Amino acid sequence: MIGGVANDPVALVGHWGAVVMIGTGLLYVLVLLLISRRSPRIERPRHSGSSRAKDILVVILMPCLNEAEVIGASVGRLLDIPDDKLRILVIDDGSDDGTADVVRAIPDPRVSVMRRVPPRARLGKGEALNDALGHVRDIWGGDPGTDVVVGVVDADGRLEPQAIDEARWAFRNRRIGAVQFGVRINNRFSSLLARMQDMEFVIFTEVFQRGRRHLRSVGMGGNAQFARLDALSALGERPWTKSLTEDFDLGVRLNGTRWVNDFRPTAAVHQQGVTSLRRLLRQRTRWFQGNIQSLDLLGRAAREQRGLARADTTWQILTPYVLLAASLLMASFGITVAIVVSKAVLGHSQTWWWLLSAYLLAFGPGLVFGVLYWRIERSEGLGLLKSLCYAHLFVLYGLLPALFGWRALLREIVGRTGWAKTAREAEKSADGAESAVPAAELATRQEVPATRAAEAGAAGAAALPQDFRIPPALVRVDRLPPRFPRTVPPGIQRSPRPPTTSEHHEVAA
Numbered sequence: 001m002i003g004g005v006a007n008d009p010v011a012l013v014g015h016w017g018a019v020v021m022i023g024t025g026l027l028y029v030l031v032l033l034l035i036s037r038r039s040p041r042i043e044r045p046r047h048s049g050s051s052r053a054k055d056i057l058v059v060i061l062m063p064c065l066n067e068a069e070v071i072g073a074s075v076g077r078l079l080d081i082p083d084d085k086l087r088i089l090v091i092d093d094g095s096d097d098g099t100a101d102v103v104r105a106i107p108d109p110r111v112s113v114m115r116r117v118p119p120r121a122r123l124g125k126g127e128a129l130n131d132a133l134g135h136v137r138d139i140w141g142g143d144p145g146t147d148v149v150v151g152v153v154d155a156d157g158r159l160e161p162q163a164i165d166e167a168r169w170a171f172r173n174r175r176i177g178a179v180q181f182g183v184r185i186n187n188r189f190s191s192l193l194a195r196m197q198d199m200e201f202v203i204f205t206e207v208f209q210r211g212r213r214h215l216r217s218v219g220m221g222g223n224a225q226f227a228r229l230d231a232l233s234a235l236g237e238r239p240w241t242k243s244l245t246e247d248f249d250l251g252v253r254l255n256g257t258r259w260v261n262d263f264r265p266t267a268a269v270h271q272q273g274v275t276s277l278r279r280l281l282r283q284r285t286r287w288f289q290g291n292i293q294s295l296d297l298l299g300r301a302a303r304e305q306r307g308l309a310r311a312d313t314t315w316q317i318l319t320p321y322v323l324l325a326a327s328l329l330m331a332s333f334g335i336t337v338a339i340v341v342s343k344a345v346l347g348h349s350q351t352w353w354w355l356l357s358a359y360l361l362a363f364g365p366g367l368v369f370g371v372l373y374w375r376i377e378r379s380e381g382l383g384l385l386k387s388l389c390y391a392h393l394f395v396l397y398g399l400l401p402a403l404f405g406w407r408a409l410l411r412e413i414v415g416r417t418g419w420a421k422t423a424r425e426a427e428k429s430a431d432g433a434e435s436a437v438p439a440a441e442l443a444t445r446q447e448v449p450a451t452r453a454a455e456a457g458a459a460g461a462a463a464l465p466q467d468f469r470i471p472p473a474l475v476r477v478d479r480l481p482p483r484f485p486r487t488v489p490p491g492i493q494r495s496p497r498p499p500t501t502s503e504h505h506e507v508a509a
Contacts, residue, residue: 018329021322022361028315029365032211040213053168056085056147058226059136063091063128064155068099072106074155079108081161086110087140093128094121125222126246130238141229147171148229152247156272157223158186163267167226170264177231177259178251180209181224185273189380193280194273196397199390202376203369209263217305217312218261220251224269231259244417245290252297252313256304281404288401288408289417291320320405327402333358366395 060078064071071090078088090113092100103113114132116122129152140148149171153159163181170179182205185198212218220227225247232239234257240246255261274280294317301313344350370391374384411417 021326021329026365029207033207033368035214036207036210053172056149056168056171057087057140058085058149058151058164058167059087059089059140060151060153061089061091061129061132062153062155063093063125064095064099065093065122066095066097066099067155068095068097068102071099071155072102074157075103075106075111077158079110081164083164086164089114089132089136091128091132092116094118124242124246126240126242129240133232133239134237136229149226150229150232151226152223153269154223154271158270159224160267160269163224163269166264166267170262171228175260176262177257178220178225178227178254178261180218180220180261180263182265182268183221183223184268184270186270187273187275191273191275192393193275193277195390196394197273199369199373199394200397202373205263205265206372206376210265212312213263215312216260216309217255217316218251218263219316220247220254220261222247223271227254228259231257234259243290243293244286245294248291249294249297252294252301252317255309255313256300284400285404285408285411288320288405289412292408292412323401324405324409327405330399330402363392363395366391369394
């Protein structure tokens, strides 16, 4: 085999290319694994660079579309936190199932709802967050003596109660501009596929996010991300992009500012995992396609970041292309194994020692991940042997990018960026009873291409009830809490807003 490689230039390039790819990947994981085991210096702020945690106002943005069956419980879990400096702004992105009515019925002045209507509605999560951020600036951003932190929690998110205090504790350090908490899958006990997703999130946060704290390249996720209002304003009036992965884009661009992104393993948000391979393929294809769209961030990372942060951010941006190349390597390995097995069946003598090295390369890191996962889940009754079995399945689960990666690339090439909202699934409690989470498939479009915005607006308007009479160019904010004076943070140029047109404070989008 070696001689054949030496005599064939193409095979030689392929051989050493594979060696470099595998070696680089293993070294990268090893380095992050080692540095993730210790705390970064940023956790110890200087006294002159800190602020009092109790003075930080936390505003939770909760974007939702047709979430009437779950939004009440989601908001209720946040309101169970006894905190008079916690505010919740639900962003109803053109729902037609009464989502806003459910929120308005909650008798707590800390909650308000912003209704986005066509043609502004259903243009993507980033656009909804940007519109909501404008109202945050108007209502809470005018007091220079109060630090304002903006959090994002999905409609099905279950934020652990200590997360708000942990966020305040992190933002005492004036250098920190954004904080990301971990993500757990709350239905991991009922589905093997959901268990793999939980393991995926745990390993990502325990190894990669914790390791990136030392490199100053922590990324932002779409759930349980918190950022200073000032840090978001440093990116302009509308910091979130129209990308399918607006959270990844935000994290990369925040890392290029004077602020520092941080990850805190002390709290997490629990969300629903996908238990259907078909829905998982659709979801992960969208994520992969969003990462492909982030290629234009390379120049920004090169200009605005330095040292290890720039190197790691470059690696993150190029990861989807590395995975696509790795899928070809995996296919080649599979073909080689099939040929060797076929020859052995036909009676040809074969050497099998290389299978041990192949096993260690493929499953070695997974076994380490299995031990890490066991250390976290053993309090929930997970045994070490079972966790190591999960580790083997996790390696096979990691081959799925070979499926949705190429699908995402094809969609990007042909210009398909519209996506159907991922369906909720009925969750079961410990006694087997189903909770009030809708299981029906939601065919409503949540994100559409910019060129089809007008069509989406018209379709959304047609789906509204006949007695719905909000002017189509308005965003409606109901029952707002007491506000600070309306001054705009430095560096943000706001266009003049028309005067209030109703008792609910309707303003132009």
